[in-house]
Amino acid sequence: MAINAKTLNETEFFYGHKACAGCGGSLAVRIALKVLGENAVAVLPAGCMSAVGFNFPQLCFGNNAIISTFAGTASMLTGVEAGLRAQGITDFHAVGFAGDGGTAICYDNEAYMNTGIQKSSLTPFGARTTTTPAGKNIRGNLRPKKNLFEIVAAHGIPYAATASVGYLNDFMRKVEKAKNIRGTKYIHVLAPCPTGWGVKTDETVEIAKEVVDCGLWYLAEYENGEFTLNRRPKEFSDVSAYLRRQSRFKHLTDEDIEIITRSRDEKWEFINQNFK
């Protein structure tokens, strides 16, 4: 039976944390842990989720969890896995939750939010951050968002997927699938940050749906060397409507939006040719 709100483990494992109201990242972590269950052993690097969940004595993970160094999520996770295996323990799920640029489950909020909204390599073209200000000379981030999903898939790992906190049934299905596959798995889940994106706290989920519906993000899987598209919008919703409701994009000109729309179309051309 497909995993959904009714069949999901009712226990909360990430609770009482100090994430901003409406935080998409905390939603992704919460749901993933509910799917993985109480034997999840979580590694979280220095970043939002560790900063909001591990302030001694307020410790917000009900399962085993540890903070790694900023760049050390994957390696610490490997050590956790090897250490448990070496002791003959096998009934666990080692999971890493990294923000932009991490491993296992990457909650992508499109900038370094914990330190105050600086550009990361997953910040999309045109977005204003505190290190890519939008002024007269430069209008926000000049670089395109890195395609981490396909970069990771290029390593030939058994399973990689994209997801969005706007489509949690899809995300839960993917975490569940990853849980039952041996080896390295990677899920890239788009998780809006109301604070960094400049939307209201109650719009997180809505905008996480909209980014998929307008075609700027897509839900896909990589398995056995093949890419599969999981959701194909019949007709894209309006890109400019998606962008203009966020204050990080409010400086964009019609030309900028045209560039973004064109790159979306190129991406979908590629998807149509290469994804099942």
Add this chain to the structure above:
Amino acid sequence: MAKKFLSGNEAFAYGVRLARPQVISAYPITPQTIVVEKLSEFVEDGSLNAEFIHVESEHSALSCAMGASSVGARAFTATSSQGLLYMAECLPYAAGGRFPIVMMNANRSTALPWNIYGDQRDSISQLDSGWIQAYACNAQEALDLALMSFYIAEHKDVSTPFMANLDGFVLTHTYEVVDVPTAEQADAFLPKYQTDNKMDLQKPRNLAFSAGPDTNTYFKYREHLGILNAYKIIDEAEERFAKIFGRRYTGLTESYRTEDADYILITLGSLSGLVREVVDELRKEGSRVGLLRLRYLRPFPNEEIAATVKNAKAVAVLEKDISFGNEGTVYTNVNSALQKAKLRIPSSDYIGGLGGRNISKEEIKIIFDELEQQQSTVKFLGIGGETNGN
């Protein structure tokens, strides 16, 4: 026990095998490579039952070892020089997390200029990172230290990571006859690692958390007490070691002909072998000279130094290290020990062996000669460069 002809690196690897680490994560760097090569052979031939993780950097090597330690596994890594500096972020992390990881460091110069030969600037630059730091002087001590380091690091009163230093090439690549204990002897010496400082499926915990201004000092004070406790546990480990293996080490320092010495040279690592020869030669000529070898820099042997040199007329430190803009760091530490013991003894500092530069017997004799002038100076050995801070 079996006699084997081993290099320092190999001897250390044999010692590590006897300690049965459960996870080994390492990245190769000259002159440490042989340790990890040897250990991967042991894993391959089945003589060591460990998970060997080939990581992509030294930062990952220690991060991976911390992951293993965080679930209660015994973990080992090894590095050198640039690698040690690259993993620097993880050093205080492991110490603050109280993960008793053992790491061998092959002492090597740090760039720039590039140089693969031995000096001790790499490990000494990390003295404040919260790790126990030991310096072996020969291959036998390297093997024995490998085994003892786990006992000391993992002791519940210590819970502190342990860096065992071997001079690059001079010790890591030099062959000697070494007694290799049996696995039974080693098992009798080293208990299994047991700790509450771990993630546990039966008793879940949150680890490596933040502690704000109110409690942070408490954690740091506890960490300090842990490494200070090593002082007592090193003695306990050596006592226990002597009972089983018949070799008795001498704690944080080792002194040679210092009882009646007027002039004492303080040094560390493999250099002490040469100094010992010079002491013997000068003694024959009637000079009352001695050697004090620092086996550990952390915890620092303040009391041993003061007790050993208290009747000396002058002391000198010979070290392969310089804290640029000041003086050798070992010298700074030694002077602090003298000052705390209210000893007013002239002390000099000789910076030598940088980038593997050879230190000759003649140069050591010059140091003892100059000691008789009872001055306090800082010099670069062999190039006549005198540098008195101000």
Add this chain to the structure above:
Amino acid sequence: MKPYLRDFVPTSYDDIPKATAYEAGYLVTKNAGWRNARPVLDETKCIGCLNCYLYCPDGVIFREDSKIGIDYDFCKGCGICSKICKLKAIKMEAEK
């Protein structure tokens, strides 16, 4: 295990653990004070679809008698539940 509020707050030197390791899910403060508006359920409209429970970033909505309950100790009042509810069964009411 779900993290829960504890009576004992370790603050002194003797209270703190030796290492940075402590019981999982140890809560000592609530989040109620963050809220500007509180979600209020109209039980007559709720059909127990659990979408609000699923999408709550803080996990403060739980199943209760075929409908839902809300843990106001930890609700931050983000309003996602109210927005996601197709039946408009949750209203955000300003906190006084």
